[in-house]
Amino acid sequence: MATITVDGKTIEAPAGAPLVEVLKQNGVYISNLCYIDGLKPYAGCRSCLVDVQGPPGFQLSCTTQVQDNMVVTTDSDDLKDARKAVVSIILANHSDRCLTCHRREHCHPGDICLRDDVVTHRCLTCSKNYRCELQATCEMVGMSGYEPWVGEERSWYQTPQPPADRANPYMEFDPQMCIICTRCQRACDEKRHTGAITLSGRGWDTRIAFGSGGAIHESNCDFSGACIDVCPTAALMEHPNKWVAKPDTWTTTTCDSCAIGCSIKLGSKDGRGNIVRPNASGNAVSGDQICVRGRYHYDSLKPRERLSKHTVRRGAIQVPVTTDEAIAEAARQLKEAATRGRVGVLVGATATVEEAWLARRIAAEAFKSAADSALGPVMRAVRTALEARLGTWRISGDLTKVAAAKTVVVIADDLEESHNVLSVRVKDAAVRARAKVLVIGSLRSELVDFAAAWVRPHGGEEGLAAAQLADAVRGGTPPPAVAAAVEILKAAQPGETMIVCAPNPVSPAVAGSMAAGAANLAIALFGAQASDHLAVLPAEVNVHGLQDVGVAIEGGPNPLDGLAGLLVVRDAPTMRLPGAAAALDGISTIVAIDSVASGAVKRATAVLAEGRAYASAGTYTQADHRAQKLAPAIQPEGDAQPLFQLLRDLGAALGLSLPADADAALGEVAAHDARYRPAWDLILGEGVRLDVPTAPKATAVPVDAIAAGEGIRIVTGRDLYTALDAASARHPEAERLHRYDHIQVSEQDAARLGISDEDIIEITDGTSTVRAPASVTERVREGTVFVSSLLQGGAVANFLASSVIAVVRVGVPVTA
Amino acid sequence: MQAEPSMQELRELVAEFRPNRGHVMPALHKVQDRYGYIPRVAMDVIARQLNTTPALIYGAATFYTDFRLHPRPETEISWCSGPACRLKGGDRIREAIQQTLEVPLGGESEDGRYGLHIGQCNGTCTEAPQVWVNEKVVGNLTVSKAIRLARDVKGEAE
Numbered sequence: 014m015a016t017i018t019v020d021g022k023t024i025e026a027p028a029g030a031p032l033v034e035v036l037k038q039n040g041v042y043i044s045n046l047c048y049i050d051g052l053k054p055y056a057g058c059r060s061c062l063v064d065v066q067g068p069p070g071f072q073l074s075c076t077t078q079v080q081d082n083m084v085v086t087t088d089s090d091d092l093k094d095a096r097k098a099v100v101s102i103i104l105a106n107h108s109d110r111c112l113t114c115h116r117r118e119h120c121h122p123g124d125i126c127l128r129d130d131v132v133t134h135r136c137l138t139c140s141k142n143y144r145c146e147l148q149a150t151c152e153m154v155g156m157s158g159y160e161p162w163v164g165e166e167r168s169w170y171q172t173p174q175p176p177a178d179r180a181n182p183y184m185e186f187d188p189q190m191c192i193i194c195t196r197c198q199r200a201c202d203e204k205r206h207t208g209a210i211t212l213s214g215r216g217w218d219t220r221i222a223f224g225s226g227g228a229i230h231e232s233n234c235d236f237s238g239a240c241i242d243v244c245p246t247a248a249l250m251e252h253p254n255k256w257v258a259k260p261d262t263w264t265t266t267t268c269d270s271c272a273i274g275c276s277i278k279l280g281s282k283d284g285r286g287n288i289v290r291p292n293a294s295g296n297a298v299s300g301d302q303i304c305v306r307g308r309y310h311y312d313s314l315k316p317r318e319r320l321s322k323h324t325v326r327r328g329a330i331q332v333p334v335t336t337d338e339a340i341a342e343a344a345r346q347l348k349e350a351a352t353r354g355r356v357g358v359l360v361g362a363t364a365t366v367e368e369a370w371l372a373r374r375i376a377a378e379a380f381k382s383a384a385d386s387a388l389g390p391v392m393r394a395v396r397t398a399l400e401a402r403l404g405t406w407r408i409s410g411d412l413t414k415v416a417a418a419k420t421v422v423v424i425a426d427d428l429e430e431s432h433n434v435l436s437v438r439v440k441d442a443a444v445r446a447r448a449k450v451l452v453i454g455s456l457r458s459e460l461v462d463f464a465a466a467w468v469r470p471h472g473g474e475e476g477l478a479a480a481q482l483a484d485a486v487r488g489g490t491p492p493p494a495v496a497a498a499v500e501i502l503k504a505a506q507p508g509e510t511m512i513v514c515a516p517n518p519v520s521p522a523v524a525g526s527m528a529a530g531a532a533n534l535a536i537a538l539f540g541a542q543a544s545d546h547l548a549v550l551p552a553e554v555n556v557h558g559l560q561d562v563g564v565a566i567e568g569g570p571n572p573l574d575g576l577a578g579l580l581v582v583r584d585a586p587t588m589r590l591p592g593a594a595a596a597l598d599g600i601s602t603i604v605a606i607d608s609v610a611s612g613a614v615k616r617a618t619a620v621l622a623e624g625r626a627y628a629s630a631g632t633y634t635q636a637d638h639r640a641q642k643l644a645p646a647i648q649p650e651g652d653a654q655p656l657f658q659l660l661r662d663l664g665a666a667l668g669l670s671l672p673a674d675a676d677a678a679l680g681e682v683a684a685h686d687a688r689y690r691p692a693w694d695l696i697l698g699e700g701v702r703l704d705v706p707t708a709p710k711a712t713a714v715p716v717d718a719i720a721a722g723e724g725i726r727i728v729t730g731r732d733l734y735t736a737l738d739a740a741s742a743r744h745p746e747a748e749r750l751h752r753y754d755h756i757q758v759s760e761q762d763a764a765r766l767g768i769s770d771e772d773i774i775e776i777t778d779g780t781s782t783v784r785a786p787a788s789v790t791e792r793v794r795e796g797t798v799f800v801s802s803l804l805q806g807g808a809v810a811n812f813l814a815s816s817v818i819a820v821v822r823v824g825v826p827v828t829a
Numbered sequence: 830m831q832a833e834p835s836m837q838e839l840r841e842l843v844a845e846f847r848p849n850r851g852h853v854m855p856a857l858h859k860v861q862d863r864y865g866y867i868p869r870v871a872m873d874v875i876a877r878q879l880n881t882t883p884a885l886i887y888g889a890a891t892f893y894t895d896f897r898l899h900p901r902p903e904t905e906i907s908w909c910s911g912p913a914c915r916l917k918g919g920d921r922i923r924e925a926i927q928q929t930l931e932v933p934l935g936g937e938s939e940d941g942r943y944g945l946h947i948g949q950c951n952g953t954c955t956e957a958p959q960v961w962v963n964e965k966v967v968g969n970l971t972v973s974k975a976i977r978l979a980r981d982v983k984g985e986a987e
Binding site for chain 2: 207208209210211212213214215222223224225226227232233462
């Protein structure tokens with residue numbers, strides 16, 4: 014600690030800290046337009062001037078480091094004038110008046126304009142009015158009435174800026190508002206390691222640019238919005254935040270888009286979401302980062318596109334009914350089906366622990382069956398593979414250790430796309446901790462750019478490749494192609510190594526093999542401590558929570574087999590299970606609870622409209638058994654009710670006595686499973702890791718190659734942009750950038766087959782066919798095609814009916 | 830004007846460069862020497878080859894006025910912005926050429942036949958004030974010579 018004097022006051026501060034940060038924490042206002050906590054000081058805006066006794070002239074408090082006995086002045090008249098001078102230079106080229114008016118050149122300060130704007134209120138038309146850092150800075154340095162144009166001949170900008178980039182569905186970049194503070198460029202580089210933003214040109218023409226100078230969506234930007242979080246002005250904003258509405262309520266909750274479960278703050282107005290920001294003090298893995306799904310998928314469907322009425326099928330049509338009628342009818346139908354045969358319950362993995370607990374109780378007590386999930390076959394394949402090797406499926410590796418690890422092994426389809434924020438943490442390790450990253454995957458993911466070694470197995474053989482590396486580490490002679498990877502593994506030290514495995518979300522065979530290979534590798538490296546160095550990331554947010562309350566533990570290879578009735582709790586069997594559409598058509602009673610018109614809803618005999626996860630209160634259990642809370646951040650549309658309430662009322666109509674609210678339900682869970690006791694005490698915004706001990710055994714079991722036929726293999730996986738709920742309803746805008754509604758073909762295969770970008774192509778295995786435009790890319794290895802797991806409502810599942818690696822014929826369709 | 834080069838062609842062109850910041854400029858020069866400009870796809874290819882981002886390459890390419898991101902016009906007049914030329918009336922020469930060609934500095938004609946570009950002093954100040962027409966020095970200009978030169982380039986009879 015150092016002792017410094019600021020304006021006559023004595024302050025204790027850590028030596029070496031940026032002075033501006035210390036001043037801010039001690040309640041001294043210093044304008045800082047380019048400095049922001051968390052990014053390296055840049056010294057670009059030069060508005061954070063202070064006077065430090067000793068060196069001549071004024072110093073920048075962002076680059077000045079605290080030293081013992083430093084004497085600092087922040088409020089002398091000279092300093093105030095100097096700060097005003099600096100800010101006036103910034104304002105000289107910042108558009109600050111009547112941005113949308115074509116008459117602005119003719120207006121003078123004090124005029125009453127034809128649009129009834131008082132011209133001196135120059136920020137009036139800006140969407141960031143009253144929440145703009147530049148505006149606040151002007152106020153604080155005493156320049157609120159400053160008129161940069163008075164007495165000057167010019168009437169508008171010295172350097173006209175290019176028009177705003179509004180060409181993508183997510184965010185908007187308006188260079189007119191930009192003050193070139195470079196916070197966005199540094200956030201993209203230092204926090205995301207994406208580097209999509211640069212300064213182009215020089216001098217007066219210097220501008221922020223994306224990628225190689227085109228529109229944002231043509232660059233390598235992945236729309237995480239980290240730049241939006243740091244932008245001091247309205248230069249970078251989300252579309253809805255800019256044009257639709259400002260939030261009136263902020264709710265701390267948890268993102269429902271993947272198993273990282275980032276902590277978020279969801280802003281809403283009148284019960285509808287309109288902005289998401291990361292909640293840095295929640296989930297320790299996500300910290301201040303979220304991804305495009307977290308930031309924009311609250312808006313994956315417009316409110317009017319969600320279910321707002323409960324319906325009951327009468328003949329060919331679904332007739333709207335009241336909530337009470339719908340619940341009574343659903344209960345009647347299910348009871349009737351139970352007299353005919355087995356009634357199944359499918360629970361989607363975005364249901365909370367509490368909701369899954371109710372569903373499980375309904376299944377067990379009303380229908381004497383075990384609740385399953387459409388993801389069940391994949392979950393069971395992963396569980397079986399892990400239990401065979403480690404004796405448990407609850408793996409003890411802590412994901413917060415990834416960012417500081419010295420060696421990271423990634424076994425995944427494409428971690429960047431499936432679990433984006435964890436991929437950022439792997440990049441943190443590579444860039445900041447100089448970790449050696451080993452990527453095992455058939456797709457060329459963005460992580461490959463950060464990898465010290467990349468093992469590229471054929472599609473579906475990721476687990477086999479990991480197991481072979483495990484054998485090589487144990488003493489076999491590695492093939493020369495993987496020698497570099499084996500060197501990295503042999504140098505991996507316990508305590509500073511993490512093996513991250515994200516099993517495939519669609520194919521049970523491939524998912525099981527990936528988990529098995531990862532476990533074998535962890536065992537080969539760390540023996541009895543293997544599970545402390547391993548993390549297995551499930552396909553959806555609350556898979557572990559579902560398993561903890563006993564959902565999808567028991568079940569066959571196809572959860573739809575042999576059912577007389579089915580209760581679907583926010584699940585999408587048509588998106589996950591081969592031949593599900595036909596199987597559902599064969600079930601005479603289907604009660605579906607969902608917020609979108611999914612494949613199951615369309616075939617249902619009774620539909621209960623619910624309000625999606627952001628309307629729920631409850632708990633999620635993430636990939637590394639971290640419990641995070643959800644709070645109701647939005648209102649269900651129309652007659653729709655929160656899922657918990659519908660399940661409780663349905664249970665009552667079936668004659669069960671279920672807990673009244675989520676808290677009581679979690680109490681029952683905690684009584685059933687003591688590990689959940691800390692989760693019961695959690696308050697919003699906190700997270701806690703449930704107690705997961707080191708796995709009881711560590712025995713490598715050989716991983717067999719999965720059989721594959723002759724042909725081009727299908728590689729599938731979760732893509733970054735498609736919204737799960739919109740995809741389950743086969744919404745044409747489920748993927749708004751239209752990158753993953755394509756079939757990706759390798760350059761070599763495309764050349765051989767004469768396929769170019771955007772050609773409509775067809776892949777077929779003789780039974781199932783998918784037709785989509787082609788995208789020729791080096792991401793895909795020769796001999797494979799990549800099809801997003803969510804393309805066309807999960808059409809790829811139909812190719813994965815048998816437990817072999819699916820192969821297809823690829824070609825341009827013959828038009829009749 | 831050449832068509833956009835293919836990815837394969839570009840990859841081969843920059844295959845010799847390694848992930849090293851020092852290789853950014855030589856790679857950009859090599860592409861510009863070959864095509865007369867730096868196509869956008871080339872920045873992606875260089876970025877991949879140097880294991881960096883297209884944004885970094887773009888930032889470098891836009892910093893230097895000599896790198897151009899659009900195909901060069903058939904005939905290009907580079908106006909010398911060096912101090913010797915300007916002391917000897919170079920600004921008048923520029924105005925004369927701009928008005929005759931009806932393009933601003935850094936602009937080109939709609940049909941892409943001719944353009945005016947800013948050039949940096951190359952040391953042949955004895956020729957001041959000068960321009961380069963497709964890299965050939967035309968020196969000791971006067972305003973009337975400059976107008977004639979520009980008319981020739983524009984293809985107008987006197």
